[in-house]
Every structure is written in structure tokens, then in C-alpha cells.
Amino acid sequence: MSRNLDSPVQTQMAVAVFKTPLTGGNKMEGNQHKHHQQQQKLQRQSSGRRVFVQTETGCVLGMELDRSDNVHTVKRRLQIALNFPTEESSLTYGDMVLTNDLSAVRNDSPLLLKRNFMHRSSSTPCLSPTGRDLQQKDRSGPIEILGQSECFSVVKQMVKDIVKAMKLGVDPLPVHSGLGGAYYFRNKKGDSVAIVKPTDEEPFAPNNPKGFVGKALGQPGLKSSVRVGETGFREVAAYLLDYNRFANVPPTALVKITHSVFNVNDGVKGNKAMREKKLVSSKIASFQKFVAHDFDASDHGTSSFPVASVHRIGILDVRIFNTDRHGGNLLVKKVGTFGEVELIPIDHGLCLPETLEDPYFEWIHWPQASIPFSDEEIEYIQKLDPVKDCEMLKRELPMIREACLRVLVLCTVFLKEAASYGLCLAEIGEMMTREFRAEEEEPSELEVVCIEAKRSVTERDVFSPRSDVIGEAEFQFDLDCDELESVYGSKLQLTDDNFTKNPFSNGRSSLGKLEESIKEEEEEDEDENTHLSDTGRKNNTKPLTRGKSENTSSGHKSANEQLQASASFVKVADMKEDEWVLFLERFQELLGPAFAKRKTATLSKRQRLGTSCQF
Numbered sequence: 001m002s003r004n005l006d007s008p009v010q011t012q013m014a015v016a017v018f019k020t021p022l023t024g025g026n027k028m029e030g031n032q033h034k035h036h037q038q039q040q041k042l043q044r045q046s047s048g049r050r051v052f053v054q055t056e057t058g059c060v061l062g063m064e065l066d067r068s069d070n071v072h073t074v075k076r077r078l079q080i081a082l083n084f085p086t087e088e089s090s091l092t093y094g095d096m097v098l099t100n101d102l103s104a105v106r107n108d109s110p111l112l113l114k115r116n117f118m119h120r121s122s123s124t125p126c127l128s129p130t131g132r133d134l135q136q137k138d139r140s141g142p143i144e145i146l147g148q149s150e151c152f153s154v155v156k157q158m159v160k161d162i163v164k165a166m167k168l169g170v171d172p173l174p175v176h177s178g179l180g181g182a183y184y185f186r187n188k189k190g191d192s193v194a195i196v197k198p199t200d201e202e203p204f205a206p207n208n209p210k211g212f213v214g215k216a217l218g219q220p221g222l223k224s225s226v227r228v229g230e231t232g233f234r235e236v237a238a239y240l241l242d243y244n245r246f247a248n249v250p251p252t253a254l255v256k257i258t259h260s261v262f263n264v265n266d267g268v269k270g271n272k273a274m275r276e277k278k279l280v281s282s283k284i285a286s287f288q289k290f291v292a293h294d295f296d297a298s299d300h301g302t303s304s305f306p307v308a309s310v311h312r313i314g315i316l317d318v319r320i321f322n323t324d325r326h327g328g329n330l331l332v333k334k335v336g337t338f339g340e341v342e343l344i345p346i347d348h349g350l351c352l353p354e355t356l357e358d359p360y361f362e363w364i365h366w367p368q369a370s371i372p373f374s375d376e377e378i379e380y381i382q383k384l385d386p387v388k389d390c391e392m393l394k395r396e397l398p399m400i401r402e403a404c405l406r407v408l409v410l411c412t413v414f415l416k417e418a419a420s421y422g423l424c425l426a427e428i429g430e431m432m433t434r435e436f437r438a439e440e441e442e443p444s445e446l447e448v449v450c451i452e453a454k455r456s457v458t459e460r461d462v463f464s465p466r467s468d469v470i471g472e473a474e475f476q477f478d479l480d481c482d483e484l485e486s487v488y489g490s491k492l493q494l495t496d497d498n499f500t501k502n503p504f505s506n507g508r509s510s511l512g513k514l515e516e517s518i519k520e521e522e523e524e525d526e527d528e529n530t531h532l533s534d535t536g537r538k539n540n541t542k543p544l545t546r547g548k549s550e551n552t553s554s555g556h557k558s559a560n561e562q563l564q565a566s567a568s569f570v571k572v573a574d575m576k577e578d579e580w581v582l583f584l585e586r587f588q589e590l591l592g593p594a595f596a597k598r599k600t601a602t603l604s605k606r607q608r609l610g611t612s613c614q615f
């Protein structure tokens with residue numbers, strides 16, 4: 001019986017770092033192995049690269065690439081290794097569907113091998129490693145850091161300690177809490193050093209050990225705007241963005257890691273053979289420093305939490321649009337004899353969603369969040385540079401999607417403008433959070449501003465098809481400003497000068513990338529939309545009914561598009577580069593009136609409370 005690729009549960013196999021051409025795995029021991037690794041490293045430095053190809057079901061293969069390699073040769077090697085007809089599949093690298101050229105792929109990057117849904121059928125042959133491949137000896141180390149950043153130097157030391165302990169037989173311990181698979185890796189004394197979360201064991205991923213399975217990597221996950229298998233790089237992004245450890249995010253890296261402790265779900269041909277042969281599983285995982293702590297924020301009163309810690313974590317959450325800052329994701333460590341505590345933010349896998357949705361900020365009603373930012377915090381915020389953040393993330397995490405970067409830019413701009421306007425953290429968080437009214441989920445104030453900004457950019461395109469010609473834009477903006485005046489009661493000023501000088505234009509068009517992404521989306525449309533609508537139902541996301549939504553103005557949208565949009569009120573990823581630049585301009589222009597409205601609301605709330613206190 002051939003295996004069914006539709007099955008959410010697929011095989012995991014021992015990793016093999018393939019060289020070109022495919023040769024059998026020679027057994028190498030001790031010095032010979034070290035020498036070989038050094039040679040490989042030198043080879044990579046001079047010309048080649050190594051990539052880690054992950055199938056949708058979690059199976060990971062390390063592969064050495066030569067300059068001459070292309071998608072075809074990579075697929076051929078995969079075909080041999082996985083017994084998988086690769087013409088049925090496509091190779092993706094973040095947003096990019098790789099058609100042939102591999103020059104954009106960086107060393108140590110993970111690639112995802114995806115089935116082409118159009119060709120999928122019950123007879124589609126399955127991923128079934130052959131015996132020969134299973135005998136391949138993994139020539140890479142048991143833990144390999146994916147990425148070169150200096151920030152990973154702390155992680156390197158932890159890796160060394162763990163590998164030593166592994167050789168002495170100190171096994172990792174599975175973590176029982178949380179929905180995803182996680183493991184404490186220990187040093188030779190048996191102390192936990194790192195928490196490792198394999199990407200194929202996330203909630204809904206094929207090898208989730210806690211029963212939350214049902215999706216392949218790359219499909220919308222627990223949050224519809226974060227795909228299954230993509231929480232790991234978000235954890236790393238949060239650490240990398242936390243400059244100078246301002247918010248105290250523990251050091252985190254993406255790793256390829258091999259150990260028999262990892263979960264491989266039953267019911268799939270190949271897994272049994274793997275177990276019988278006592279083969280180990282290689283995974284792509286987030287690897288985070290273990291921080292000893294006394295409890296988490298859900299177990300304890302919050303009054304002892306330092307204002308500065310709450311502010312710093314809040315600033316990070318706003319920048320990265322964290323959708324999962326619940327009390328359990330804030331570890332608390334006692335640091336003094338007078339009840340002083342240190343907060344450690346963890347679990348950033350659901351930050352930087354592909355589209356705005358409802359964030360979750362546990363701190364929003366804590367009194368600390370209503371205290372104004374200190375001068376030091378304001379200075380930190382003002383120094384944030386979202387363009388540089390994006391450049392850094394693209395460099396360190398090349399698989400990151402453009403859509404996530406746009407959310408980062410948008411939220412950082414929002415934070416900077418809000419802080420300089422004088423809003424406190426609680427007000428900023430409230431503006432980003434959706435409200436339920438009459439059992440309907442309302443767009444947040446942030447989303448309303450985005451919807452208006454987007455509408456003005458879109459209408460400009462409709463009224464002025466050649467509106468890229470300077471001069472025509474001005475006319476359209478006049479129209480928009482009149483319209484917006486009725487919404488916000490303020491006359492907006494926008495000039496072409498603003499457009500050309502916009503700091504968010506990186507000077508190069510990402511159109512190519514978007515086109516590739518659109519191609520990918522189109523291919524997946526049917527399947528994904530089903531999932532998006534499912535997720536929407538699971539999350540109780542209501543269909544849009546308000547006039548403010550960007551969707552309501554488009555009666556001609558396909559059913560698929562409407563389904564897709566039901567998870568979000570406004571998408572930022574579908575704008576072309578020039579639209580995005582204009583959008584950000586309009587967005588910034590609209591923020592002033594929105595902040596003023598929020599300040600008035602806060603004042604009247606305080607006045608109401610003041611009156612009631614007199615009684």
C-alpha cells in the first residue's frame with residue numbers, strides 16, 4: 001500500500017547531509033569525522049552552501065550545495081533519498097517558490113519541500129525513505145546552529161555543553177506543559193540548559209506529541225496568520241530584535257538537531273522501520289536558553305512586577321505584534337530578599353503574524369502599563385529603526401516572509417508615533433486590541449487606521465490608473481483628505497515630496513518577490529482558504545459586517561478571497577511596493593487624529609471614575 005501524502009502524519013528519518021553527487025554514507029569516526037567536518041566547512045566557505053530541506057511532514061535532510069546545483073539537481077537527490085516523485089513538489093524558501101536558480105538561498109537555510117496540491121491524489125506516492133538512505137550516516141554535528149549572527153555566541157557555548165552531556169548519556173526531558181512538543185536539554189550535571197521546540201511538533205504539526213495534529217507544515221496554524229512550522233524562526237526574530245536584551249528575551253537560535261527523544265507519530269509506513277533500526281530523528285527547532293525561575297505571571301500577583309520590566313516587555317510585544325503574551329509566557333524569578341522579581345518573556349512563536357489580527361497583551365490592565373514611559377524608554381523607542389530591523393532579519397533569517405516584516409514596520413511606526421504623542425503602554429495596547437460588541441469582533445483602532453489608509457491608496461489606484469505620475473497623486477489625495485476629514489475632522493497634508501523621501505522605501509522593488517508569493521498563494525488558494533475558514537470558525541472569528549472593513553467595499557471579491565479575508569480586517573502583504581510606501585505615509589498622517597481620539601476617551605474614562613469615587 002502506498003502512503004498517502006494527505007495524511008497529516010508522515011515519517012521522520014535520520015538526517016543525511018548529502019554531498020554532490022549522492023554517495024553512500026561512509027562510516028567515519030573520531031578525528032576522521034572532525035577532519036571531514038572541517039573540510040566541509042572550508043568547502044562551504046569557498047564556494048558551496050549547506051541547506052536543510054524539510055518536507056511538509058517534518059522530515060529533514062541536510063544537503064551540501066555546489067555552485068552548479070539548481071532546483072532540478074536538488075530535487076533529484078531528494079527523490080532518491082525520499083523515494084518521492086519530485087515533479088509533484090515545489091521547493092520554497094520563505095516567500096519564494098524556487099523555480100530553478102538557487103543563488104538567493106543562503107548557507108544554512110531551511111527550505112521547505114511542498115506537495116503541489118493541484119496534482120495531489122490518493123495515489124500520490126509517499127515519502128518513504130529507502131533502506132539505503134536510512135543507512136546514510138549523518139555527517140553534521142548533533143546540533144547545528146542555523147545562522148551566523150554574533151548574538152548566537154552564547155548559544156554556541158550551550159550547544160557544546162549539551163553535546164558533551166549527550167555523549168555521556170544525559171538524555172533530554174520532554175516538557176509536559178504547553179500544546180507543542182518541547183524538550184529540556186541538559187548539561188553533564190543534569191541541569192537544564194536549553195528548551196528545544198521542534199517545528200514539526202508545534203500544535204497541529206504532523207509530529208505533535210500531544211495529539212494536536214492534522215495539518216502539514218506551511219498551512220495556517222493555531223493562529224490563522226502564522227503557518228504551521230514557522231513559529232521557530234519567530235522565536236529567534238524576537239530575540240534578535242530585542243537589542244541589548246532590553247526586554248530580557250533569553251538567547252534563542254534556530255538549530256538542526258538530532259536526537260532519539262523527539263516525537264515521531266505512529267501510523268505511518270517508515271516510522272516503524274525507523275524505530276526498529278533505532279534511528280534518530282533530525283529536526284529543525286528553536287533552541288532557547290533555559291532560565292531558572294520560580295513561577296510564571298499567571299501564578300502570582302502582578303503588583304511586584306517592576307514597571308520598567310513591564311514596559312520593556314510591552315514595547316517588544318507592540319513592535320512584534322505578539323498574539324500570545326499570556327501570563328504563562330512571562331517567567332518570574334525572585335531576585336532579592338524584599339520580594340523583587342525579574343521577568344523573563346518566553347514563547348514568541350506567535351509574534352509577527354502575516355496579517356494584523358487580535359494581539360494578546362496580558363499586561364494591558366496591569367497598573368504598570370498606565371504609567372508614562374521613562375525618558376530612557378522613550379529614547380530606546382525613538383532609536384528603533386524598522387528599516388534596519390528588516391534588513392537585519394532578512395540577513396539572519398532569510399526565510400522570513402515579507403508579510404511579517406510589514407507587520408513589524410507598521411507596529412514599530414505605530415509605537416514610535418504613539419510614544420512621541422505621549423500615549424502610555426496601556427493606551428497603545430488598547431488601540432491595537434479588538435473589541436467584542438454585540439457578539440461581533442470589531443477591528444481595533446489600529447486596524448481602522450490601516451483600513452482607511454489602505455482605502456485611500458486603493459481608491460487612488462482606481463480613480464487614477466496612472467497615478468504613479470506625480471501630480472495625479474495630489475489630486476487623489478485631496479479627495480481622500482476631504483473624505484477622511486469627515487471621519488477624523490482634520491485636514492491632512494500629504495505631498496509627493498513625502499512619497500519620494502519616504503524612509504520605508506528600500507529603493508528596490510520587492511515586486512518580484514511578491515509575484516512569486518502570489519504565484520505560490522494561487523497554487524495553494526483552494527486548500528489554504530479551506531483552512532483559513534476553518535481556523536476562523538475555530539477562533540470564533542465573525543464574518544465582517546462593518547462598513548469600515550476593507551472587504552466591504554469590494555463586492556466583486558471571489559468567495560475564496562472573502563474567506564481568506566475573514567481572518568483579518570486588513571491585509572498589508574498584498575500591496576505593491578509603491579502602494580505600501582504610500583500606505584505608510586497615509587497611515588502616519590492618520591495616526592495623530594486617532595491618538596487624539598484615544599486620549600479623549602482615556603480622559604473621559606478617568607473623569608467618570610473620579611466622579612464615582614466622590615460617592
Ligand SMILES: Nc1ncnc2c1ncn2[C@@H]1O[C@H](COP(=O)(O)OP(=O)(O)OP(=O)(O)O)[C@@H](O)[C@H]1O
Pocket residue numbers: 175177178179180181182195250288289290291292328329346347349
Ligand atoms: N526559556 C525557558 N526557560 C525555562 N523554562 C521555559 C522556557 N521556555 C519555556 N519554558 C517552560 O516550558 C513550558 C512550555 O513552553 P512554551 O510555553 O514556550 O511552549 P508552548 O508549547 O509554545 O506553550 P503554549 O501552548 O502555552 O503556547 C513553559 O510553560 C515553561 O514552563
